[in-house]
Amino acid sequence: SDTERAFADQLEKNTAIKVYAKLPGWFTVPTPLGSYNPDWAVLVATPDGDKLYFVVETKSSLLVDDLRRIEADKIKCGAAHFKALAVGENPAVYGKFKDVEGLLGAATI
Secondary structure, three states, rough: HHHHHHHHHHHHHOOOEEEEEEEEOOEEEOOOOOEEOEEEEEEEOOOOEEEEEEEEEOOOOOOOOOOOHHHHHHHHHHHHHHHHOOOOOOOOOEEEOOOOHHHHHHOOO
C-alpha cells in the first residue's frame, strides 16, 4: 500500500532505526476472529538502549472508526496478544503508527 511504502521509505532514511522487516504473510497471530497478520518488526535505538517494536501496524488513519470493524477488532486482539507476551526487562512492544515520527515518539517514552 502507499502507506506501507511511505513508512518503509521513512524507516530507511532514519538513523534511529537499526533494522526493520516487513513481516511475511505466514507470520500470523491467531485471534477469535481469524488470523491477524501484523505489518512490521522494527528495532529502534533510544537513549536508554535498543527497543524492539516486534510489531508495528501501519495505517493511514489511527482512528478506529476509520477501519473496517473486523480489521479494528483483529488489531485489538493483536494488541492484547503482545501485551500478554510483554514480560522481562526489555519486552517487545506492539504499536500502531501512521509514520516513523509516531514510532520514534513512542520509543522514547
